[in-house]
Amino acid sequence: MAVNNLSIVLAERPTGDIIPGTTFNQKITPAPTSADIKDGEVLVEALYLSLDPAMRGWLNDVRSYVPPVQIGETMRGASVCRVLASKSKQATVGDYVCGFTGWTQYAVLREGAFEPSSNYPGLREPKDMLSVLGMTGLTAWVGMTKIGEPKAGETVVVSGAAGATGSIAGQIAKINGARVIGIAGNDEKCKWLVEELGFDVALNYKDADFKEKFKEATPKYIDVYFDNVGGDILNMCLARAKEHARFVMCGGISQYNSTNPEGPSNISRVITMRIKMQGFIVFDHIKDYGKARQELSQWISEGKIKKTEHILPGGLQVAEQGLVDLYKGSNTGKLLVEVKNPNETPSKL
Amino acid sequence: MAVNNLSIVLAERPTGDIIPGTTFNQKITPAPTSADIKDGEVLVEALYLSLDPAMRGWLNDVRSYVPPVQIGETMRGASVCRVLASKSKQATVGDYVCGFTGWTQYAVLREGAFEPSSNYPGLREPKDMLSVLGMTGLTAWVGMTKIGEPKAGETVVVSGAAGATGSIAGQIAKINGARVIGIAGNDEKCKWLVEELGFDVALNYKDADFKEKFKEATPKYIDVYFDNVGGDILNMCLARAKEHARFVMCGGISQYNSTNPEGPSNISRVITMRIKMQGFIVFDHIKDYGKARQELSQWISEGKIKKTEHILPGGLQVAEQGLVDLYKGSNTGKLLVEVKNPNETPSKL
Numbered sequence: 105m106a107v108n109n110l111s112i113v114l115a116e117r118p119t120g121d122i123i124p125g126t127t128f129n130q131k132i133t134p135a136p137t138s139a140d141i142k143d144g145e146v147l148v149e150a151l152y153l154s155l156d157p158a159m160r161g162w163l164n165d166v167r168s169y170v171p172p173v174q175i176g177e178t179m180r181g182a183s184v185c186r187v188l189a190s191k192s193k194q195a196t197v198g199d200y201v202c203g204f205t206g207w208t209q210y211a212v213l214r215e216g217a218f219e220p221s222s223n224y225p226g227l228r229e230p231k232d233m234l235s236v237l238g239m240t241g242l243t244a245w246v247g248m249t250k251i252g253e254p255k256a257g258e259t260v261v262v263s264g265a266a267g268a269t270g271s272i273a274g275q276i277a278k279i280n281g282a283r284v285i286g287i288a289g290n291d292e293k294c295k296w297l298v299e300e301l302g303f304d305v306a307l308n309y310k311d312a313d314f315k316e317k318f319k320e321a322t323p324k325y326i327d328v329y330f331d332n333v334g335g336d337i338l339n340m341c342l343a344r345a346k347e348h349a350r351f352v353m354c355g356g357i358s359q360y361n362s363t364n365p366e367g368p369s370n371i372s373r374v375i376t377m378r379i380k381m382q383g384f385i386v387f388d389h390i391k392d393y394g395k396a397r398q399e400l401s402q403w404i405s406e407g408k409i410k411k412t413e414h415i416l417p418g419g420l421q422v423a424e425q426g427l428v429d430l431y432k433g434s435n436t437g438k439l440l441v442e443v444k445n446p447n448e449t450p451s452k453l
Numbered sequence: 454m455a456v457n458n459l460s461i462v463l464a465e466r467p468t469g470d471i472i473p474g475t476t477f478n479q480k481i482t483p484a485p486t487s488a489d490i491k492d493g494e495v496l497v498e499a500l501y502l503s504l505d506p507a508m509r510g511w512l513n514d515v516r517s518y519v520p521p522v523q524i525g526e527t528m529r530g531a532s533v534c535r536v537l538a539s540k541s542k543q544a545t546v547g548d549y550v551c552g553f554t555g556w557t558q559y560a561v562l563r564e565g566a567f568e569p570s571s572n573y574p575g576l577r578e579p580k581d582m583l584s585v586l587g588m589t590g591l592t593a594w595v596g597m598t599k600i601g602e603p604k605a606g607e608t609v610v611v612s613g614a615a616g617a618t619g620s621i622a623g624q625i626a627k628i629n630g631a632r633v634i635g636i637a638g639n640d641e642k643c644k645w646l647v648e649e650l651g652f653d654v655a656l657n658y659k660d661a662d663f664k665e666k667f668k669e670a671t672p673k674y675i676d677v678y679f680d681n682v683g684g685d686i687l688n689m690c691l692a693r694a695k696e697h698a699r700f701v702m703c704g705g706i707s708q709y710n711s712t713n714p715e716g717p718s719n720i721s722r723v724i725t726m727r728i729k730m731q732g733f734i735v736f737d738h739i740k741d742y743g744k745a746r747q748e749l750s751q752w753i754s755e756g757k758i759k760k761t762e763h764i765l766p767g768g769l770q771v772a773e774q775g776l777v778d779l780y781k782g783s784n785t786g787k788l789l790v791e792v793k794n795p796n797e798t799p800s801k802l
Contacts, residue, residue: 161725168725169696334720347518353723367716371683374702375732376510376517382731383724 106134107453110420111178112207117163121361121431124424127163128179135210137453138189144215146192148185149451150205152415153441154234155181155426157267157332160360169385178206179423183443184233185211185218188453194220198450202233207423209443210453223393226401230446235438236272236404236411237397243386244272245396247352248280250389251382252328256281259324261341264332264357265306266293268438272400273330273354274303275409282328285321287337289433296436301410309337319344333358335366342370345377353383361431412437419443455483456802459769460527461556466512470710470780473773476512477528484559486802487538493564495541497534498800499554501764502790503583504530504775506616506681509709518734527555528772532792533582534560534567537802543569547799551582556772558792559802572742575750579795584617584787585753585760586746592735593621594745596701597629599738600731601677605630608673610690613681613706614655615642617787621749622679622703623652624758631677634670636686638782645785650759658686668693682707684715691719694726702732710780761786768792 115129122128141147162180165172173180183205187195192215195201203218205211221227224237235241247269254260260277264270265286274297277284286297286306294306305321307314318340325346331338334356341351359365374381389396403409414435416426423441430439444451464478471477490496511529514521522529532554536544541564544550552567554560570576573586584590596618603609609626613619614635623646626633635646635655643655654670656663667689674695680687683705690700708714723730752758763784765775772790779788793800 161721169727338720339716356721356724359721365718365721367688367718367720369714369716371687371716371720372510372705372708372714373732374730375704375734378518378732378734378737380729380731381723382729383722383727385724385727388727 107210107451109133109135109208109210111209112420112423113178114163114173114175116175117165118361120363122160122163122424122428124428128424130421131178135453136212141189141191141212143191146187146195146201146213146218147189147210147453148187148201148203148205148213148218149210150183150185150208150443151200151446152231152234153181153183153207153420153423153443154239155423155430155439155441156239157355157357157360157430159427160431169387178208180204181207182234182239184230185213186446186450188450194218194222200230200233202238207420209420210451223397225398226405231413231415231440232411234440235268235413236400236409239386240268240438241272241400242389242393242396243354244269244276245400246386246389246392247330247354247384248273248276249396250392251352251384252277252330252350254280254282254328258282258327259285259322259346260328260330261285261287261322261326262330262332263287263337263341264355265297265303266436267332268435269354270330270332271297271301271412271437272409275301275403277328277330278302279403279408293436296412315340325349328352330354331356335359339368339370342368342373342379345373345379347377349377349379351379351381353381357431413440414438415440415442417442456559456800458482458484458557458559460558461769461772462527463512463522463524465524466514469712471509471512471773471777473777477773479770480527484802485561490538490540490561492540495536495544495550495562495567496538496559496802497536497550497552497554497562497567498559499532499534499557499792500549500795501533501580501583502530502556502769502772502792503532503588504772504779504788504790505588506704506706506709506779508776509780518736527557529553530556531583531588533579534562535795535799537799543571549579549582551587556769558769559800572746574747575754580762580764580789581760583789584762585621585749585758588735589617589787590621590749591738591742591745592703593618593625594749595735595738595741596679596703596733597622597625598745599741600701600733601626601679601699603629603631603677607631607676608634608671608695609677609679610634610636610671610675611679611681612636612686612690613704614646614652615785616681617784618703619679619681620646620650620761620786621758624650624752626677626679627651628752628757642785645761664689674698677701679703680705684708688717688719691717691722691728694722694728696726698726698728700728700730702730706780762789763787764789764791766791
C-alpha cells in the first residue's frame with residue numbers, strides 16, 4: 105500500500121505578507137518507493153527543513169538568482185534527509201544527506217542534487233548540515249571572509265545578529281580580531297549575543313534610544329557592516345561608515361514583505377566614504393564550501409563558534425507559520441522545522 | 454597701489470538649492486604680491502575656475518571626504534592659473550599650474566598644493582588641466598578603469614553622460630570595446646553623444662517613454678553602470694543589472710539639492726544580482742594620475758577621446774549662478790568660469 109507524501113505547494117503569490125492557508129496549499133501524493141530510483145539516485149525522507157529569509161523572494165515573479173517558485177509547484181527548500189534506498193556510491197541506506205527536496209516528506213534526489221555527509225568534515229548532528237555547516241554557516245563565512253575581510257581592531261556591525269547567519273558572521277569577525285557589535289530585536293537575544301557568543305556589544309533596535317546607543321558604540325565608525333535587514337538600519341550604518349568601509353549585502357529581511365520597499369536615503373555616503381557595497385549569493389561560491397566547512401568545524405571544536413537552533417516540531421504543516429514568524433524575528437539561531445525526529449524508526453517505502 | 458582681489462565666500466549654508474546673492478558673498482581684499490611669497494611658493498592669477506557637481510556637498514556640515522567649507526571662508530575650487538612670480542623650482546613666471554586656489558582671483562600656492570604643467574603630458578591648452586587631463590578626466594579614468602572594468606562586448610550605461618566626467622567615462626568604455634549607452638537631459642546632448650563621441654545609444658531621460666526605450670536598449674542587461682545622478686535612474690539601472698554587475702558610484706547630482714534625498718528602492722537587487730556597488734573619490738588615487746594622464750593624452754591625440762568645454766565668461770561673479778545652472782544640466786562637457794582670458798596681459802602684482 106502506497107505511503108502518503110505530504111507536500112506544501114505555492115497556491116498564490118503573496119503581495120505583502122505570506123498568509124498561512126492562502127499562500128500555500130497542502131498536497132498529498134503517493135510517496136516514491138525504492139523501486140522508483142535509478143542509478144545515481146537516492147530515496148530519502150526529510151528530517152529537518154530549513155526556513156530562510158530568502159524564501160520570501162523566491163515567491164516573487166521577478167528576475168533573480170533562482171527562478172520564482174511556480175504556482176502549484178512544491179515550495180523550494182533545503183532539508184537534511186535520511187537515505188531510505190540508494191543506487192548512488194555517494195550514500196548508503198541510513199546515511200544523512202542534504203539537498204533541495206522542497207517542502208515535502210519523501211523525495212528522490214539525483215547525485216549532484218544532494219550533498220553526502222562526507223562533504224561535512226567534523227559533522228556531529230544531522231541538523232548541522234543545515235545550520236552551521238550548511239547554507240547558513242557558509243553564507244556567514246563567504247560574506248565575512250571574502251567581502252567583509254575584517255582586520256584586527258576594526259569595528260564590525262552585524263544586523264539580524266541573533267539569526268542563523270548573523271550569529272555565525274559575528275563570531276567569525278571576532279575570530280579575526282575585530283570588535284563586533286550585534287543588532288537584534290529583543291533583550292534576550294542581545295544577552296545571548298554578548299554572554300554566550302562573545303559579541304562586544306549587542307543593541308536592541310526596538311529601544312527608544314537605540315540610535316544614540318549605536319552612535320556611542322561606534323566612536324571610530326564602522327569598517328565592516330554585515331547587512332541582513334536593510335531598511336532603517338542600513339541607512340544608519342551608512343551614516344556611521346568609515347572611509348573605505350565594506351558593506352556585505354547578505355539580506356534585507358525588514359523589506360521582504362513590504363509592498364513599498366524603502367531604499368537607503370543615505371546612499372550618497374557610498375561615494376563620500378568610498379564604500380564597497382557588495383551583494384553575494386552563497387551558491388556562487390561552491391568551490392569554497394570545502395575550505396569553509398573545514399574552518400567552521402575546526403572553530404566549533406575549539407569552542408570559538410557556538411550555534412543555536414530553534415526547532416519547530418509538528419512536521420511540514422507548521423512550515424508556513426514558521427516562515428511568517430521568521431520575518432517577525434521569532435527565532436534565535438537557525439530556524440528548522442522538524443519533519444521527522446531522527447530517532448524515530450526509518451520509514452519503509 | 455594694491456590691486457583688488459575678488460573672492461567669493463560662503464555666507465550661509467543652503468538647505469536645498471543654492472541661492473545666488475544669499476548663499477555666497479563677494480569679498481574684496483588686497484591681492485598678494487610677489488613680495489609675499491616664500492621659498493617653494495608661487496604667486497598666481499586664476500584663468501579658469503572649475504565648476505563641479507561635488508561642490509554642493511562641500512557646503513553641508515557633515516562628515517565627508519573633505520571638511521565642509523566654513524561660513525566666511527573662500528569657496529573651495531580648483532583653477533588653472535598663470536604664475537606671476539615664483540620661488541619654486543617646479544614653475545617659472547608665465548607657466549600654467551593647477552591648484553585649489555578657491556574662488557579667488559589671486560593666490561599664493563605652496564609646492565604640493567599645485568600641479569605644474571610638467572605633470573600633464575601632451576597638454577595643449579591650459580583649460581585641459583581642469584577638464585580631460587584634470588579632475589574630471591581622472592575621475593572618469595579611475596572609475597571606469599579601476600572599478601567598472603568593462604570588457605569587450607559588455608553593456609555599459611553612463612548617466613550624466615553629456616557632463617564633464619560622464620562624456621569621458623563613456624568614451625573610455627568604448628575604447629575597451631563595450632557597447633555604451635548614455636543618458637542625458639536633452640536631445641542635443643544625445644545627438645552629440647552618438648554623433649560626436651561615438652556612443653552606441655543615447656537616451657533623453659525626460660522623454661515620456663524613456664523607461665521603455667531603456668529596456669529595449671539593454672536586452673542583455675547591464676554589466677557596468679557609471680552613476681553620476683542617483684535617484685530614479687539608479688533605481689532603474691538596478692532593475693536592469695546583470696549578475697555580477699559593477700556599479701561605479703561617482704555622483705548623485707539629482708539628489709544634491711534635495712532636502713529629502715531618495716534612496717534606491719531596488720537596493721535588494723544588489724544581493725540577488727550580486728552587484729558590486731563601489732564609491733570612490735579621485736583624490737584617493739593620486740598615484741595613478743601619471744598613468745591616467747598619459748593614457749588620456751594618447752587617446753586624445755589618436756582622436757579616440759573628444760572633449761567639450763562649456764565656458765562661462767564674466768569672471769568669478771558668474772560662478773554662483775553657473776553652479777546653480779550646473780545642477781539644472783545647462784552644460785555639455787566641462788563647465789568652466791573664465792576668470793581671466795589667457796590671451797590678456799598678465800597682471801602686475
